[in-house]
Amino acid sequence: MQKKPVIWLALLTVFALVLAACGSGEETVDAGDTTTSVIAETTTTTQAVTTTTEAAPMVELVIWADENRAKAIEEVIPAFEDKTGVDVIIELVDFGAMKDQVGVAGPAGEGPDIFIGASDWVGELATNGILEPIDLGAKADDFIASAKDGLTFNGTLYGLPYAVEAIALYYNTDLAPEAPATMEDAAAACADMVDITNCIGVTGGGDGTDAYHMYPFVSAAGGYVFASTDGIYDPTDVGLDSAGAISGALALETLVKDGVMASVNYDGAKNQFLEGTEPFWITGPWELGALNDQDTVNWAVAKLPKIADGTPKPFVGVQGFFLSSFSENKLVAQTFLLDFMATEEGMAAMFAADGRPPVHNAIIAATADDAAISTFGASAADGVPIPNIPEMGAVWGALGDNMAAIRNGTVDAETAMVNAATAVREAVNQ
Amino acid sequence: MTNSEGVTPKRSASSFSLSPGFWLKLVVVGLIDAAFIAAIPVLVANQSWMLFGLLGLNVLLINWAYLSPRSNAGKWLAPGLVFVTIFVVWPIIYTGYVSVTNWATGNVLSQQQVITNLENEVIRVEGEGTNLELAIYDGPEGLAFLARQPDGATYFGIARQSSEEPIEDALIDTTGIDLTGDLPDVINDYSKLGLRELLGIAGQIEALVLDIPGGVIQAQTTSSARLIQAGQRYKYDAETDTLYDALRDVTCVTERGNFVCDGQRLDPGWRVVTGFDNYQRIFGDQRIRAAFIKVFNWNIVFAVMSVLLTFSLGLALANALQHDKMRGKAFYRSIFIIPYAIPAFLSIIVWRGLLNANFGQVNALIESLGGSGVPWLTDGTWAKIAVLGVNTWLGFPYMFLIMSGALQAIPNELKEAAMVDGASAWRVFRSITLPLLLVSTAPLLIGSFAFNFNNFVLIFLLTDGGPAVIGAPVPVGETDILISFTFDLAVNSGRGNNFALGSAIVIMIFVALAAISAFSFRFTKRLESIYGN
Numbered sequence: 001m002q003k004k005p006v007i008w009l010a011l012l013t014v015f016a017l018v019l020a021a022c023g024s025g026e027e028t029v030d031a032g033d034t035t036t037s038v039i040a041e042t043t044t045t046t047q048a049v050t051t052t053t054e055a056a057p058m059v060e061l062v063i064w065a066d067e068n069r070a071k072a073i074e075e076v077i078p079a080f081e082d083k084t085g086v087d088v089i090i091e092l093v094d095f096g097a098m099k100d101q102v103g104v105a106g107p108a109g110e111g112p113d114i115f116i117g118a119s120d121w122v123g124e125l126a127t128n129g130i131l132e133p134i135d136l137g138a139k140a141d142d143f144i145a146s147a148k149d150g151l152t153f154n155g156t157l158y159g160l161p162y163a164v165e166a167i168a169l170y171y172n173t174d175l176a177p178e179a180p181a182t183m184e185d186a187a188a189a190c191a192d193m194v195d196i197t198n199c200i201g202v203t204g205g206g207d208g209t210d211a212y213h214m215y216p217f218v219s220a221a222g223g224y225v226f227a228s229t230d231g232i233y234d235p236t237d238v239g240l241d242s243a244g245a246i247s248g249a250l251a252l253e254t255l256v257k258d259g260v261m262a263s264v265n266y267d268g269a270k271n272q273f274l275e276g277t278e279p280f281w282i283t284g285p286w287e288l289g290a291l292n293d294q295d296t297v298n299w300a301v302a303k304l305p306k307i308a309d310g311t312p313k314p315f316v317g318v319q320g321f322f323l324s325s326f327s328e329n330k331l332v333a334q335t336f337l338l339d340f341m342a343t344e345e346g347m348a349a350m351f352a353a354d355g356r357p358p359v360h361n362a363i364i365a366a367t368a369d370d371a372a373i374s375t376f377g378a379s380a381a382d383g384v385p386i387p388n389i390p391e392m393g394a395v396w397g398a399l400g401d402n403m404a405a406i407r408n409g410t411v412d413a414e415t416a417m418v419n420a421a422t423a424v425r426e427a428v429n430q
Numbered sequence: 431m432t433n434s435e436g437v438t439p440k441r442s443a444s445s446f447s448l449s450p451g452f453w454l455k456l457v458v459v460g461l462i463d464a465a466f467i468a469a470i471p472v473l474v475a476n477q478s479w480m481l482f483g484l485l486g487l488n489v490l491l492i493n494w495a496y497l498s499p500r501s502n503a504g505k506w507l508a509p510g511l512v513f514v515t516i517f518v519v520w521p522i523i524y525t526g527y528v529s530v531t532n533w534a535t536g537n538v539l540s541q542q543q544v545i546t547n548l549e550n551e552v553i554r555v556e557g558e559g560t561n562l563e564l565a566i567y568d569g570p571e572g573l574a575f576l577a578r579q580p581d582g583a584t585y586f587g588i589a590r591q592s593s594e595e596p597i598e599d600a601l602i603d604t605t606g607i608d609l610t611g612d613l614p615d616v617i618n619d620y621s622k623l624g625l626r627e628l629l630g631i632a633g634q635i636e637a638l639v640l641d642i643p644g645g646v647i648q649a650q651t652t653s654s655a656r657l658i659q660a661g662q663r664y665k666y667d668a669e670t671d672t673l674y675d676a677l678r679d680v681t682c683v684t685e686r687g688n689f690v691c692d693g694q695r696l697d698p699g700w701r702v703v704t705g706f707d708n709y710q711r712i713f714g715d716q717r718i719r720a721a722f723i724k725v726f727n728w729n730i731v732f733a734v735m736s737v738l739l740t741f742s743l744g745l746a747l748a749n750a751l752q753h754d755k756m757r758g759k760a761f762y763r764s765i766f767i768i769p770y771a772i773p774a775f776l777s778i779i780v781w782r783g784l785l786n787a788n789f790g791q792v793n794a795l796i797e798s799l800g801g802s803g804v805p806w807l808t809d810g811t812w813a814k815i816a817v818l819g820v821n822t823w824l825g826f827p828y829m830f831l832i833m834s835g836a837l838q839a840i841p842n843e844l845k846e847a848a849m850v851d852g853a854s855a856w857r858v859f860r861s862i863t864l865p866l867l868l869v870s871t872a873p874l875l876i877g878s879f880a881f882n883f884n885n886f887v888l889i890f891l892l893t894d895g896g897p898a899v900i901g902a903p904v905p906v907g908e909t910d911i912l913i914s915f916t917f918d919l920a921v922n923s924g925r926g927n928n929f930a931l932g933s934a935i936v937i938m939i940f941v942a943l944a945a946i947s948a949f950s951f952r953f954t955k956r957l958e959s960i961y962g963n
Contacts, residue, residue: 129698390926401898
């Protein structure tokens with residue numbers, strides 16, 4: 001009876017080893033099967049024109065996109081597949097989770113060849129070695145400069161842009177028939193209005209800290225986040241407490257003290273505009289859908305009013321296609337990007353499905369009649385790219401918190417900007 | 431095994447009968463072993479020694495528990511132990527490991543991946559060099575590239591493997607052939623390949639280059655190419671563990687997960703163990719230390735107050751509903767359960783809206799009663815009150831449920847006896863009800879403390895740590911607790927993400943919580959020994 005366990009253990013080991021061997025064996029058989037069937041398929045389809053002697057394996061291209069953008073590329077893909085015989089697989093990944101997912105899956109060998117993302121990911125992903133540079137080559141001139149700048153990190157272009165977005169001014173045409181040229185004009189227009197709850201609605205007050213929406217106040221009179229030369233940022237040169245930034249912040253403080261700009265968060269600003277009790281609302285083109293879906297408010301879009309006598313330079317975000325440095329089909333992926341997406345048809349499909357201001361010159365010309373889209377495009381042309389260096393991570397919190405303090409009247413404008421700049425400097429220099 | 435015929439099932443005294451159950455056991459354990467053996471190559475290839483050891487231990491435990499005749503209790507404990515090691519022990523060990531590495535933006539790959547990445551880099555010729563038209567031809571001597579520069583200059587020649595030595599006379603003479611318009615379909619013996627054929631051999635084309643005077647031409651897409659200077663930019667030397675940069679002609683040394691060239695760090699870097707640097711930073715860096723202590727203090731206050739408030743409110747309501755003269759008990763019970771029944775993340779967002787200083791219903795109510803609005807989420811003190819208030823609202827139904835049950839379990843005779851002895855209601859509550867309640871519910875209170883100590887969802891959704899502490903050198907809010915502070919620090923550090931620093935703080939939270947819990951359980955034990963049966 002004592003010996004028996006040994007026998008069973010031995011038996012078990014053999015059993016386990018056989019199983020493990022079977023497991024891996026089956027995989028190879030599977031792989032073999034698919035390869036052969038693919039070869040058969042390729043040879044039959046290319047028979048007529050084939051000149052190479054080698055049998056080609058089926059080429060797959062994996063693209064990660066979120067639901068909305070997937071719809072856009074799905075329109076272009078059948079044409080690409082027909083023309084090339086490449087099998088394109090679209091995998092849906094939540095846009096908010098995409099950057100982290102790509103960063104983990106790529107190095108593990110399970111990432112996409114191409115993914116669709118935003119310009120503020122570029123610095124971090126490129127620093128981590130996840131992105132492959134892209135040469136637009138002859139197509140470079142088809143795209144507006146600000147879009148390419150947004151996807152450029154340390155002087156290298158890392159993506160194919162397809163849309164830009166920057167904030168502009170929505171105004172209620174019943175309350176304010178004409179767009180204000182300056183913030184003071186907007187305030188003066190509100191002085192005559194009755195039954196309004198707030199004059200200029202911008203998120204970034206109350207509990208809605210938002211450096212992105214507040215940045216026009218920093219940039220209008222010459223303030224900046226990081227100085228840049230030729231698209232290369234210097235994270236040690238922080239301009240949040242420069243004279244320009246402070247005079248913009250003082251203009252903001254005056255608006256707050258005059259009661260023109262209530263301390264609202266995003267939903268507060270949006271709801272009041274949609275209720276018709278707020279004549280001006282500053283935000284981006286992503287709300288065009290919500291406005292088109294309602295019929296309470298008559299509205300139009302204008303460029304941002306001047307602040308402290310300067311033209312505000314809003315942050316410009318760029319949406320684009322990125323190529324993973326872990327892709328094993330780079331030639332195929334670049335062919336897809338440059339020969340199919342970077343064309344008028346590809347870009348038109350992206351615009352039709354996504355609706356953000358286009359970056360391809362031909363599409364810009366084609367949409368010139370759309371007042372809202374071209375105004376948002378013009379606002380983006382005034383703007384500056386969101387610095388895409390990883391150090392930007394330290395800016396959102398510091399700048400947003402301190403701008404909110406001005407909005408809430410807890411700190412004076414100058415102190416707030418000095419605090420913001422100091423916090424960024426310390427974080428960068430640590 | 432039926433005993434319809436009145437025969438007792440055959441069961442030998444030995445546990446090694448050849449019953450179906452035994453074979454089933456053997457097969458299941460065998461499958462587990464097989465899965466582990468199949469996983470070994472993957473684990474070894476990824477060099478995950480910790481996971482390898484942990485899984486190995488688990489598999490050994492399973493084998494021993496189910497095959498050894500001497501492990502009776504083991505059979506019942508083994509599944510639990512396996513889950514504890516995989517879902518509790520392993521994450522803690524891994525977090526501990528991450529906290530002693532340099533895992534942050536710029537250092538996420540392995541060294542091998544970084545070297546491959548850098549060695550793929552080529553020295554490109556900017557401007558004209560990025561913009562060549564390309565056609566690829568197939569002929570007797572292999573594949574040939576035809577590249578045309580924007581200025582009209584064309585190059586046609588046999589392509590070679592980029593890993594091979596350059597060919598001196600790769601170019602083929604094309605005089606007399608018109609190469610100005612569309613590129614021709616046939617040149618000499620060479621015929622142009624179509625898109626479909628090209629993409630079928632894309633992997634092969636990627637490895638090819640064409641030598642021209644002053645550089646090499648590399649396919650970028652099937653119809654465009656770029657000009658690069660010959661050779662790769664970086665070359666790694668495994669013997670000396672250095673990297674040579676051909677463009678700047680410098681040798682880069684490895685230093686803490688990065689190649690350093692002339693004192694300049696080269697990105698990307700890789701992950702290495704750097705020891706206790708992150709812990710040193712938490713204590714040594716004045717910026718982080720000051721914020722850390724501030725957050726820690728509020729964290730303790732928040733967790734203790736949350737438990738106290740929910741406990742008192744829950745107990746008070748449970749006590750009130752116990753009273754015989756109370757009417758409509760069922761109605762009140764259902765009302766009190768509502769905050770517990772709504773998913774917390776929804777009601778927290780609703781509360782955030784209700785507490786909005788300008789448009790929230792709470793301030794509207796206060797103002798309609800003649801008061802002035804309260805800056806609920808924008809003033810430090812009020813935000814703390816709001817956080818505690820909302821957490822009490824969220825947490826009291828749980829305590830109410832627990833206390834209702836626990837109160838039922840306290841024998842009425844004890845209370846009656848005390849009443850007969852002349853004790854007041856308050857005295858009965860203080861000396862009989864409360865101590866007996868604590869014996870049974872103290873572990874739950876400790877659990878509630880531990881949960882609230884790390885109540886990330888509440889803080890993140892209600893205030894996101896805000897309002898910010900004005901002038902603080904690191905982004906820290908008045909209502910930040912350690913875990914939300916850690917989240918900000920890990921996700922928005924000075925340079926992208928800093929997972930290693932975040933992990934170091936998480937390990938410290940774990941140690942603090944473990945110590946507090948251990949102390950509390952000891953205290954509970956004392957209660958039990960005094961009041962327990």
